[in-house]
Amino acid sequence: MTTLPFQALACPLDGNPLQRQGAALCCAAGHSFDIASQGYTNLLPVQNKRSLDPGDSKEMVAARRRFLESSHYAPIAAAVSQATLAGVQAGVLSCLDAGCGEGYYLRQLAAAAEREGQTLALLGLDISKWAVLAAAKRDKQSTWVVGSNAALPVLPATLDRVLCMFGFPVYAEFARVLQPGGFLLQVDAGPDHLRELREVIYPSLKPPRNGETLTPAGFAAPTSEALSYRVEVCGAEQIADLLAMTPHLYRATAEGRARAAALTEISLTVDVRLTRFGREA
């Protein structure tokens, strides 16, 4: 087995280490969190919830799972796995996917590590219960938790890698949980990402923001690389699934959504930026 559970979880109420006791994770102060039968643990205290059902809905998670299964984003997963594993020495590499969605990128990372004989300790975290449930059902080796990037239930300096894919980075938290010498790998949409779909749904496209990437406290100046390729997306369902994964579904007008719904195929540019922020010693 090359994927192990992640052992350095912290109590979301007081930061104490969590230990497994039967079907629960418990801290020394007596807080206890049940491990659900599907294999995930809810470590999001009610007081940190901004809504009853935060994060992606059940429908959005299902749409993302169907779209990612089509392998249209496999080159992104391959680039992320390669960057995560590059230059790793023997031993266990611990990695968090912060905002893991339905777990696609961690599953691809586990498969890449298996091919290279690298052992991983994996933690997938998302604020959406539906996302974590879907991820836990498909991977019984990794650790899956409902939680927030704003207050990670993780002991300090216990991770070698943090992934933040199309998500919501909280750099102070990522710096806290990364070991010196580890790094954050952030993936975001580039200026041409899904341009052809955006041209269908918006009357005009906003010019891309050319802001320089800032260096957050605790990190060295980041390095960035672009990954760009084309995909053919076929069928109204798959186009609808892709739209449901993006912010455009909510930003578009009813007319824009109707134009997208009328599409049966589209040739699209995938354009993403991979940015690596090294944790300073």
Ligand SMILES: C[S@@+](CC[C@H](N)C(=O)[O-])C[C@H]1O[C@@H](n2cnc3c(N)ncnc32)[C@H](O)[C@@H]1O
């Ligand atoms: C655009 S999706 C990306 C999901 C996944 N990284 C992927 O690329 O397939 C953003 C994800 O962030 C989650 N999310 C939103 N706010 C969050 C927070 N504060 N902490 C952790 N996850 C969050 C959502 O539930 C959703 O699953």
Ligand SMILES: [Zn+2]
């Ligand atoms: Zn506690």
